[in-house]
Amino acid sequence: MNWHKLSSSEVAEELKSNTEGLTSEEAQVRLVKFGNNELIDSRSKYKIWRILWNQFSDFMIIILIIAAIISGFASDLSDTIIILSIIFINALVGFIQEYRAEKALESLKSMARSRAHVFRNKQLVKIDSSELVPGDVITLISGDIIPADIRFISTYSLKVDESALTGESQNIEKNITELKESNLAIGDRTNMSFKGTFVTSGRGTAYVVETGMNTELGHIAKLIQKNEQVTPLQKRLNSFGKTLSIIILAICVFIFLSGWLRGESLMEMLLLSISLAVAAIPEALPALVTISLAMGAKKLVKQQVLVRKLHAVETLGSVNFICTDKTGTLTVNKMTVEKVFEIEDSKILPGISDNLMLMAMALSNDVSKNEKGNWIGESTELSLLNFALTKNQNKHDLEKVFPRIAEIPFDTNRKCMSTLHQTDEGILVISKGAVEMLLKTSLLSNNSEIDNLEKQVNDLSEAGHRVLGFAYKLLKELPQEITPEYVESSLTMLGFAAMIDPPREDVKEAISQCKEAGITPVMITGDHKLTATAIAKDLGIINYKDDLVISGAELAELDDEQFDELVEKVKVYARVDPEQKLKIVNALQSKGNFVAMTGDGVNDAPALKNADIGIAMGINGTEVSKEAAHMILLDDNFSSIVKAIQHGRQIFDNILKFIKYIMTGNSGEIWCIVLAPFLGLPIPLLPIHILWINLVTDGLPGLALASEAAEPNIMKHQPRKPSDSIFAGNMGWHILWVGLLIGLVTLSIQAWAIKYGNGNELTMAFSVLCFSQLGHVLAIRSNKRSLFKIGLFSNKGMLFAISLTILLQMMIIYMPALNKIFKTQALSLKELALTLAASSIIFLAVELDKYIRYEKNSRIQS
Structure with missing residues (x-):
């Protein structure tokens, strides 16, 4: 209903009311018909179970659960217990994080809760605003919160602060004159006010025209209740999990059938296939990714960025559009x-x-x-x-x-x-x-x-x-x-x-850095087109003739196809409403972009919630925007986003290094198990060895990779393409050839030990595999630079993790009690020296590869 187009008398006729208000009986009838003037969360009944289910519905987690169950039936229950323990720890961390995040609607409810002065039975009484119904007549004075969507009957120098809802920095003078245009923006409906805004000066009376979920605030609540966006890392990990599972299944079937056709025992081949599956599945990946993100989030707090949803940490590394509100975000929200x-x-x-x-x-x-x-x-x-x-x-x-x-x-x-x-x-x-x-x-x-x-x-x-x-x-x-x-x-x-309303300090420099990093800033504001354009030009958001500026009214006239053609060229949107902000974000996402949305008002909440990453202002931001966002800028400084992006890229790079590390190690284990029968060798690993490597040898140094410093010029790189898989950028090839090298070195040592050793071939093969991975993690600390250039002591956490892993491995080799558990034997000094020498081959090979690919080329170019 276009209430702003109607005169006061027409509003009264439509509502079947008058300036004296309703009777108590009529108000009760309408309360039953329209419901309480409250915001309703349609998901609250199932919220806890939905969050809990989300922790176990990830494809990788499902595969781990299946592997754990099969492993329990076919071999040792210890494998099953360890895998399931990791799964539940990961689920607990994720559940706590998400449960704390699900407060956006509660904040809306809190914001909207107030008392109202209303005429009932021709008497002015004070009631809870939840009891208001359409047709009620209320009075307002300076300081009052607007309890519902209203149409003014009378105003006396009445001004309303609507900045949280519209983004308009100036208080709005209200009047009673009917407006003839149908598609007016909320901020231009000067004869109305809306639930959740407040009176800054003057007084007036008004009809209540909409309540509860039918208010503008209610429409925002509905938009917030939509499902969360899947982050780039989640998409890539899901794709990675599915691809990995298909590969594992194919290899296991191949090994099982080839062994069975050679006349091997069915049970032995089944156990071998399960061992292969356990070797291939990175059991620690979900938990260690979660821990890495948590560590990254802790670092970001020091940069005045509070992360509310862990996966948002790495999303910044993929963002290529930042849609930013003007008022309070780019500007100080204070007229000067x-x-x-x-x-x-x-x-x-x-x-x-x-x-x-x-x-x-x-x-x-x-x-x-x-x-x-x-x-x-x-x-x-x-x-x-x-x-x-x-x-x-x-x-x-x-x-x-x-x-x-x-x-x-x-x-x-x-x-x-x-x-x-x-x-x-x-x-x-x-x-x-x-x-x-x-x-x-x-x-x-x-x-x-x-x-x-x-x-x-x-x-x-x-x-x-x-x-x-x-x-x-x-x-x-x-x-x-x-x-x-x-x-x-x-x-x-x-x-x-x-x-x-002047721009914030350092914002111009921050926008310049965003552009240098391949990120396009877009201003979305409730302000007028002229004001928005001037600020955008001053800040450098608009630089070229092709940079477009459109208003909300112009946007409303475009169909989806027309808008899709323009959306990546538009740099400023003026006088837009909350649903249009959401439409802009969705349109950019539909073109394959990863979109960050910044804001501080209630009107920003739907777009913050549905963007790939929503960033709210911590000081001037409303509670609604904070709860809807994925992260919060504690200093309200747009330039902090640039620091957050750098950290996000660093964290994502380190997660990729971690995946490269564990998948290369797992690849080495697979090559060992697959090639051993064809080379006439026994399987060099027991299931408990595989679990030890996957959880300890992978886990401790892998976790230390989260502390690795950023690569040089990380902010001059273009954002990672959304379509790129985890294996993009030479990672897949690296996993295959380095894994094959690890497998061949391990099998070579096993063959030597069988021929010349003292029955220690299992221990030597197991140890070579462990120590090779430690050399590998040192070599991949940087994707391009040599370990000797970045410095051995530049990541003290890594040195500690490697030292602890070596100590634990030595305990397995030389402690009799652990020998029984891990089926190992003490190595002689010669055997240990040979094991360490063979393991160093992997480190040297990866360092040589980096030198040929990057160092040598950079020297030639310079």
């Missing part, structure tokens, strides 16, 4: 006077002031002090007062000398307001408003002076400033009838003040 133009001949008034312009800025406003002594009021008037205070014009002191004795409130037709003050020289009238309106009533007759004023005002307006003019007149006495026609005629123009 940037320029004051004074007409020199007018600013001195003998006997009253030698700078009447500054005096007018201090006196002509409704700003007041609260109980704490702080100035409060509408943002524009606060900016004028603060400027006057910096020039030693104190409102409190001036009002003692020049008390206000009357006023004419602002209205949209006159576009100005006037205050009348008692002075020793007479009654001083100060008028404040649109410059063009004041010029029409001023005494200025010099056309060139008027033209100059108008040009300056137009230039400032086009640059995104809000310009207010000031004029005065001196009356001998207070007129009996105070009318605009008399009081605001024959004014003397004083000048004007230009205000703007």
Whole structure:
């Protein structure tokens, strides 16, 4: 229903109500029909079970569960217990993280909860806002929260702060005039207000027209209740798990059938196939990815970024679009006077002031002090007062000398307001408003002076400033009838003040760094097109002629196909509503982009929730936006996003190194098991050896990779393509050839031990496999640079992990109690030396590969 198009009488007729309000009986009937004026979470009944199920529905986890069950039936239960323990620990961490995150709707409910003054049975009573129904008549005064969507019946200098809902930084003057346009943005419906916003000044009465989930806030609540986006890492890990499972299944079937056809025992081949599956599945991967993300999240807190959803940490590494709100995100959300133009001949008034312009800025406003002594009021008037205070014009002191004795409130037709003050020289009238309106009533007759004023005002307006003019007149006495026609005629123009919500410090540099990193910043705001364009040009969001700016009304006229053609070219969206913000994010995602959305208002919550990564402001952000977001900027500084992106890329790179490490090791285990029968060798590994390698040898050094420093120039690289798999960028080839080399070295040592050793072939093969992986993890600490260039001691956590792993492996080799558990034997000094020497081959081979691929080429190019 377009309530803003109807007159007050038409609204009353539609609602079957009147200015005296409803009876208690009628209100009760409507309460049953429309329900309580509350926000409802359709998912809350199943929320806990849904979160719990999500922890076990991941494809990789399902494969691990199946492997654990089969392993339990076919061999030792210890394998099953270890695997299931890892699964449940991982699920617990994920459950706690997600459960804490599911609070967006609760914050909306908290924000919307209030008391309301309503006419019932022709009496003004105070009730809980949840009991309001369409047709109720409520009264509002300064400081009141708007309890429902309302249509005003009367207003008296009433202004509403709608910034949290619309993104509009200026408080909105409300009126009762019906508006004829159908597709007005929320911020342009000046005869209405909406649930969750609040009155900053004035008073009024209004009809309640929508309640509960039918309000604009309710529409946002519905949008927030949509399912979470799957992160890039989750997508890649799911794809990785499926691909790996198919490969494992194919290899296991091949090994089983080939052995059976050779006449091997069915049970032996079944055990061999299960061992192969256990070797191939990276049991520690889910838990260690979770731990790596948690460690990354802890580091980001030091950069003033609080991570609420762990998988969001790595998402920053893939983001190639950042859709950012303007108000409170790129700007400080505080109007500031940037320029004051004074007409020199007018600013001195003998006997009253030698700078009447500054005096007018201090006196002509409704700003007041609260109980704490702080100035409060509408943002524009606060900016004028603060400027006057910096020039030693104190409102409190001036009002003692020049008390206000009357006023004419602002209205949209006159576009100005006037205050009348008692002075020793007479009654001083100060008028404040649109410059063009004041010029029409001023005494200025010099056309060139008027033209100059108008040009300056137009230039400032086009640059995104809000310009207010000031004029005065001196009356001998207070007129009996105070009318605009008399009081605001024959004014003397004083000048004007230009205000703007200024950009945050360092934002321009942060946007430049985003572009250098291959990330496109897009401004999405509830502000007017002119203001948004000016700010975007100043910050460098708009640089080229092809960069488009469109308004919400223009966006509404585009069909999906037309919008899809434009969406990647649009750099600024102005005057958009919450659903359109969500539409923008979804359109960019449909083109294969990974999208980050920043914001601080309720109106940003749906887009924050549905973006690949939502980033809320921690200081000025609403609780709703914080709970809907994946991460929060604790300092509200857009430039912190750049630091977060760098850390996100670093974390994602380290996760890929971790996957490369464990999958290469698992590849080596597979090659050992697959090739051994064809080379006439026994299987060199027992199931407990495989689990030890996968959990300890993989786990400890793998976890230390999370602390690895970022690669040089990481912020000059383009974002990783969304379509790239985990195996992209030479990783798949690396896993195959290094794994094959590990397998061949291990089998060679086994063959030597069988021929020349003392029955220690199993221990030597097991140890070579372990130590080879330790050499491998040292070599892959950097994708391009040599270990000797980055420094052995640059990651002390890695040194500790490798030292501890070596110590544990030595205990398995030389402690009799552990020999029985792991079926190992003590090695002689010669056997140990040969084992260590053979293991170093892997480190040297990977270092040589990096030198040929990167170091040598970089030297030739330089």
